[in-house]
Amino acid sequence: MARFLGYTLESSITTAKEYMSTGIHEPNGSPSSSIAHQLLSGLNAAQMEAVQQMDGPLLIVAGPGSGKTRVIVHRIAYLVRVMGVNPYRICAVTFTNKAAKEMKERLVRLLGTRSEHLAAGTFHALCAQILRREGQAIGLSSDFVIYDTDDQQSLIKQAFEAEEVDPKRMPTGGVHNAISGAKSQLITPEGYASRAVSQYEQMVGRIYKRYQQLLERSQAVDFDDLLLKTYILFREHPEVLEKWQNRFQYLMVDEFQDTNVAQYGLARMLAAQHNNICVVGDPDQAIYSWRHADVRNILSFQRDFPAAKVVRLEMNYRSTPYVLKAAQAVIVANQGRIEKDLIPSKSGGEPLVITEAYNEEEEAQWVVREVDRLKRDDGYKFSDCAVLYRVNAQSRAFEEACLRYGIPYRLVGATRFYQRKEVKDILCYLRLATNPQDEVSLARVINVPPRGIGQKTVDDLIRWARSLGTSTVEALQRIETDQAAPVGKGAARSALMKFAQLLKDLTESAAKLPVLEVVDLAMQRTGYKEFLLRQETGGEERWDNLQELRGIASEFAEPPSPEGLTAFLERIALVSDTDNLDEAKDGVTLITLHQAKGLEFRAVFLVGLEEGLLPHIRSMDDPHQLEEERRLCYVGMTRAQERLYLVRAFSRHIMGGSSASLPSRFLRDIPPNLWTPPEGMQKTTLTEPRPSRRAAVVETIAGKEIANKPMLNPGDHVKHGKFGMGVVVSCLPSGSDFEVTVAFKENGVKKLLYSLAPLARV
DNA sequence: GCCGTGTTATTTTTT
DNA sequence: ATAACACGGC
Secondary structure: OOHHHOOOHHHHHHHHHHHHHHOOOOOOOOOHHHHHHHHHOOOOHHHHHHHHOOOOOEEEEEOOOOOHHHHHHHHHHHHHHOOOOOHHHEEEEOOOHHHHHHHHHHHHHHHOHHHHHOEEEOHHHHHHHHHHHHHHHHOOOOOOEEEOHHHHHHHHHHHHHHOOOOOOOOOHHHHHHHHHHHHHOOOOHHHHHHHOOOHHHHHHHHHHHHHHHHHHHOOEEEHHHHHHHHHHHHHHOHHHHHHHHHHOOEEEEOOHHHOEHHHHHHHHHHHOOOOOEEEEEOHHHOOOHHHOEOOOHHHHHHHHOOOOEEEEEOEEOOOOHHHHHHHHHHHOOOOOOOOOOOEEOOOOOOOEEEEEEEEHHHHHHHHHHHHHHHHHHHOOOHHHEEEEEOOHHHHHHHHHHHHHHOOOEEEOOOOOHHHOHHHHHHHHHHHHHHOOOOHHHHHHHOOOOOOOOOHHHHHHHHHHHHHHOOOHHHHHHHOOOOOOOOOOOOHHHHHHHHHHHHHHHHHHHHOOOOHHHHHHHHHHHHOHHHHHHOOOOOHHHHHHHHHHHHHHHHOOOOOOOOHHHHHHHHHHHHOOHHHHOOOOOOOEEEEEHHHHOOOOEEEEEEOOOEOEEOOEHHHOOOHHHHHHHHHHHHHHHOOEEEEEEEEEEEEEEOOOOEEEOOEOHHHHOOOHHHEEOOOOOOOOOOOOOOOOOOOOOOOEEOOEEOOOOOOOOOOOEEEEOOOEEEEEEEEEEEOOEEEEEEEEOOOEEEEEEOOOOOEEEO
């Protein structure tokens, strides 16, 4: 089974009986009291209380850096080792699959391999597994496909068409959001329609209903359906619910502040039998309301479980007092929050550094240089440093700066790997191979690479399929035998038949070959490689992406298809890019604020602190959204262990042109005694609209003097520490530095920055 | 049916 | 700035 999912529900099920009969016994025979002691040692009073509170409902309010993960892990260990609970009877729900994986790894270290029987994963992964096993009860095939955002979007467009609604009158994005929101609150199409008031809502109701029909036709579920359908399954089949209630004697939900109504509903259902439900959260870190998370779940929990014990973890083990005070100063401005303290356990530390750059290039350059300085002067590793930003688009300037300065970086999830065109195309072929009903995948690849099946032919084919009452793929297969099929003629007809054969072969091999071979077959038979390489730009890179996909596919050698293929597709649907962050590589982490939740770094650079960016312009007209922006800022700041830099740029390129911006209001909330400007700069008031532009050319860079003219001229012979001998091609001013292009004898042409590159004229 | 050109909207954050 | 999209010529 797919172990790397960090989630082994399936394997737990198959081995449960055998496992349960072995019972629990201590390997070294030590009495459980000493184990209890061991598991509690090093915990503070509140943490101990949280670990030992086993039975009944429990709410843990855990501030950032309060050792929350440690408490969860120790609590599970305590349940297993001291209370003798079988790990198989414990369910731990996490926010990401990565968190689940890490939790399991820590538990394996603490408890040994039997902790692998613990069910740990996201709500979505948990529900997907339940639905694969039990979904037939509500008419769901076990081969159902999970549609991602793009698939959903195209299905919504189809629903618009079917309902004859002009997408220009109602943007699909808004409708999508409304449907997703309804599902997250457990509202079915019927329920939605019945309470629709405005004309808009009535229209959404119609599209929602149609959209749901289209999903069912394709044997597909979207992300929200995973939750909603599991909820419906439990509600309509109490015997199924009972089975899972019995299984999960103890339930824990992490990041509870970012759960939605559907998730909370599921948790409540699952816990109804034993009532042992422990939720962990921090209302100040609720940052996913746009995904329909509802922080009020914390209040609902206290209402639904009035006997719930509440434990607060306020001691902070992560950050210096400077960082904590500054973060606190930002968050207290929110209205109606539950007062919560952050008590530093560390002392000393450095004041924050707040600075301003002229534009995003200078911002990135300043940050990258400071990272380099931290490494040189203060013994930091690159991987101790992270750049946190509001929107993915900001990563570009930092990537470029890192490349120029030769600083390694780890970029988290900018363009999602699985959403890349070429990757998605191949995945759609695989999806069709397991589920020929998948209309969205079919529509996507029927003429990719171009094989002579045009729009007209596709329309005719779909119309014919509808009239036959079959799936499009089935109609396609029927053309060969049905000479009278009113679809395509001449070249188009033979192209259709060839494509039908391709799908048939693919389906056949999917039933027996390992995933990797199915991937290879799909690429071969479609001529995908040639298709890519004949593109003018980016073909090679895209081909590389497919090689990477092959690498992932090869991990799914066991079990053989079709289970392996299903597991492969499911992992791709549910596992985020953060989950694959390469821990081994030493590099600066470039990451969005949202993705940074739960992470920590010795040095954090929170960038783009400008009105319109953080807080984001789209949040500025709604006080609730504005409060969420503030929490986002708070989350970012509290990622820092030792050093926190807050950076803003005066001017930023936005949609072509460049525009000026004001310093973020959050900066103004930080008391002046907590921060300093960078060395050699004036402490400004942070209210000035425009920074005093620094001298364009710094006098000295990294010990080398820089006059206002290039130090190197084209034609000069140079020697580089790593690349060897070369000839200067050009030397151009760049920011406060020079960009030197050198043609190396052995290593080709490189662009280097004068201040950092170990270059010497010879 | 394919491909090139010009037009247009699009940008928040992600399981 | 970039990419998806529509249109028209081949």
